Amino acid sequence: MPSSTSLPAPSPNSSLVDADAVSDLYKVMGPAVEISGGSAANTMVGIASLGGKSAFIGKVAEDDFGKIFAHDIRAAGVAFDTKPSTGGAPTARSLILVTPDGERTMNTFLGVSPELSPRDVDADLVASGRILYLEGYLFDRPDAQDAFRRAAEIAGAAGREVALTLSDSFCVERHRVEFIDLIRERVDILFANESEIMALYQTRSFEDASRQAKTDAKIAVLTRSAKGSVIFKGDKAASVPAAPIRHVEDTTGAGDLYAAGFLYGYAAGRPLDICGHIGSLAAAEVISHMGARPETSLAALVAARGL
Amino acid sequence: MPSSTSLPAPSPNSSLVDADAVSDLYKVMGPAVEISGGSAANTMVGIASLGGKSAFIGKVAEDDFGKIFAHDIRAAGVAFDTKPSTGGAPTARSLILVTPDGERTMNTFLGVSPELSPRDVDADLVASGRILYLEGYLFDRPDAQDAFRRAAEIAGAAGREVALTLSDSFCVERHRVEFIDLIRERVDILFANESEIMALYQTRSFEDASRQAKTDAKIAVLTRSAKGSVIFKGDKAASVPAAPIRHVEDTTGAGDLYAAGFLYGYAAGRPLDICGHIGSLAAAEVISHMGARPETSLAALVAARGL
Numbered sequence: 001m002p003s004s005t006s007l008p009a010p011s012p013n014s015s016l017v018d019a020d021a022v023s024d025l026y027k028v029m030g031p032a033v034e035i036s037g038g039s040a041a042n043t044m045v046g047i048a049s050l051g052g053k054s055a056f057i058g059k060v061a062e063d064d065f066g067k068i069f070a071h072d073i074r075a076a077g078v079a080f081d082t083k084p085s086t087g088g089a090p091t092a093r094s095l096i097l098v099t100p101d102g103e104r105t106m107n108t109f110l111g112v113s114p115e116l117s118p119r120d121v122d123a124d125l126v127a128s129g130r131i132l133y134l135e136g137y138l139f140d141r142p143d144a145q146d147a148f149r150r151a152a153e154i155a156g157a158a159g160r161e162v163a164l165t166l167s168d169s170f171c172v173e174r175h176r177v178e179f180i181d182l183i184r185e186r187v188d189i190l191f192a193n194e195s196e197i198m199a200l201y202q203t204r205s206f207e208d209a210s211r212q213a214k215t216d217a218k219i220a221v222l223t224r225s226a227k228g229s230v231i232f233k234g235d236k237a238a239s240v241p242a243a244p245i246r247h248v249e250d251t252t253g254a255g256d257l258y259a260a261g262f263l264y265g266y267a268a269g270r271p272l273d274i275c276g277h278i279g280s281l282a283a284a285e286v287i288s289h290m291g292a293r294p295e296t297s298l299a300a301l302v303a304a305r306g307l
Numbered sequence: 308m309p310s311s312t313s314l315p316a317p318s319p320n321s322s323l324v325d326a327d328a329v330s331d332l333y334k335v336m337g338p339a340v341e342i343s344g345g346s347a348a349n350t351m352v353g354i355a356s357l358g359g360k361s362a363f364i365g366k367v368a369e370d371d372f373g374k375i376f377a378h379d380i381r382a383a384g385v386a387f388d389t390k391p392s393t394g395g396a397p398t399a400r401s402l403i404l405v406t407p408d409g410e411r412t413m414n415t416f417l418g419v420s421p422e423l424s425p426r427d428v429d430a431d432l433v434a435s436g437r438i439l440y441l442e443g444y445l446f447d448r449p450d451a452q453d454a455f456r457r458a459a460e461i462a463g464a465a466g467r468e469v470a471l472t473l474s475d476s477f478c479v480e481r482h483r484v485e486f487i488d489l490i491r492e493r494v495d496i497l498f499a500n501e502s503e504i505m506a507l508y509q510t511r512s513f514e515d516a517s518r519q520a521k522t523d524a525k526i527a528v529l530t531r532s533a534k535g536s537v538i539f540k541g542d543k544a545a546s547v548p549a550a551p552i553r554h555v556e557d558t559t560g561a562g563d564l565y566a567a568g569f570l571y572g573y574a575a576g577r578p579l580d581i582c583g584h585i586g587s588l589a590a591a592e593v594i595s596h597m598g599a600r601p602e603t604s605l606a607a608l609v610a611a612r613g614l
Contacts, residue, residue, distance in 0.1 A: 026378060027378075029382065030382045030383075031343065031352075031378075031379040031380075031382045031383050031600065032375075032378070032379060032382075033340055033341070033342050033598065034340070034341035034342070034375065035340050035341070036338065045338075063371060064370060064371035064372060065371060068339075068341065071333060071334070071338075071339070072338040072339060073338075075336065075337045075338045075339075076337075076338050291340065293338065
């Protein structure tokens with residue numbers, strides 16, 4: 001029996017692809033709509049839509065997609081000043097196939113994104129933020145890992161909190177030890193979905209993974225799609241249901257927007273279960289339409305629900 | 308009283324802008340969604356969606372937008388083999404602002420599009436088509452006008468029919484004489500909306516413009532938004548209502564898709580009023596969502612309505 005059978009099945013609906021594969025896939029896929037995305041970028045846009053202040057540090061190239069990305073995130077009210085790279089890899093893209101039931105298959109070409117380096121980390125910006133939010137996707141490249149560590153050090157020295165999202169179960173499996181170290185040493189709030197947290201702790205049991213997560217992370221926020229989320233802090237736990245929704249159009253961005261709602265509530269000092277409810281509401285908005293960024297004011301939605 | 312008061316008010320919701328203006332506008336507009344478009348290209352995509360065979364001749368650059376345009380139109384089933392240009396103007400784009408009631412303001416930067424030249428006209432392709440469809444937008448550039456005339460000659464020599472859409476009332480005003488000549492000498496089917504046909508004949512009266520259009524064009528197809536369309540052939544006229552629709556999301560592409568439905572019916576030898584009904588149905592589909600290309604199979608819609 002090969003040892004890999006003891007691992008949970010890797011998330012079947014998200015994978016990283018190289019430049020050739022993304023080009024081949026694009027040739028055979030149908031007409032498409034281009035919308036800015038990127039997990040942590042979506043989260044920052046969600047926070048801005050909730051009325052919070054947010055900034056993004058990330059690498060794009062000086063191509064059309066890079067210009068569109070910069071336009072859209074700034075137009076959404078998020079500060080974004082990372083210098084675009086020139087002459088190298090293109091701006092990242094993800095070819096996302098959405099089925100009529102709203103489920104999506106992502107084929108992500110990271111492009112220039114992992115070329116983020118410690119030099120790109122704006123120390124003043126990081127020190128000024130209430131929470132630093134790190135996205136696990138870039139962990140494959142040592143320079144990007146260094147950028148993470150540098151940002152976490154700056155935040156720690158400034159007395160800020162550090163949040164991490166695991167982003168992808170394949171990436172988690174490649175860097176289990178480094179992620180667990182980072183979580184134990186530097187992370188205050190860990191975000192993960194079921195497949196990511198089970199990949200991190202190499203278990204098929206969500207309960208087992210939860211037990212380990214709440215030991216390692218000060219706060220562990222575990223999302224479970226339609227089953228809602230569970231928030232652990234020490235020996236306290238809160239279960240938060242998913243917000244009701246009439247029609248799921250496209251699940252892309254659900255986790256990103258949940259994190260936006262949670263972090264917005266957390267930064268405002270709200271109780272953890274309320275943070276989760278705001279996250280559920282933001283996630284429900286984004287899965288009700290195509291694309292991973294809110295189409296309506298999340299602040300208005302939150303106000304309408306009395307949160 | 309200035310003489311311009313005798314002209315109809317130019318269409319307030321569509322204008323051509325230069326490279327600087329499109330760049331300035333983009334800076335101040337909100338987050339956007341990028342979708343392939345282009346009036347005649349949308350029409351060809353509509354014909355393919357109806358189950359017809361269509362091809363497109365038009366100029367894009369070798370940039371990201373050009374590649375996306377080529378991908379999307381081919382993925383929709385339309386033949387597209389015009390060589391992209393290199394090193395000059397970029398691929399055309401239109402910044403379209405859509406209000407909650409579905410009305411749109413288009414700011415179109417034509418980019419490389421008017422650089423279409425007679426050399427780009429594939430004679431075999433034009434001769435093989437049942438109908439040649441010309442889009443008025445490119446009339447500002449003599450080389451593009453020559454491309455039009457060349458294509459119309461090839462179609463005429465092959466015994467094919469020629470259709471023309473006026474596209475834009477400003478463009479019509481700049482080239483009234485040339486358009487009227489083209490319509491009288493070469494055009495079998497003229498498409499125009501109210502503001503375009505009134506600009507062509509310099510009148511504030513739609514009835515007056517209609518009388519002149521039916522004299523000049525063998526078949527004149529005049530669209531009137533929610534009021535439907537009127538089709539003139541000799542002394543016969545058919546009024547076709549707009550197809551009912553629950554919610555107008557974005558009117559972009561309504562005229563393009565009406566032309567698609569009409570031409571598809573016409574090429575199949577259907578009566579002119581049925582051609583108009585198919586046009587209305589295709590237009591209703593495209594205004595029910597964001598973007599100027601159909602999101603569902605128009606062939607299935609037509610079949611469901613028993614057309």
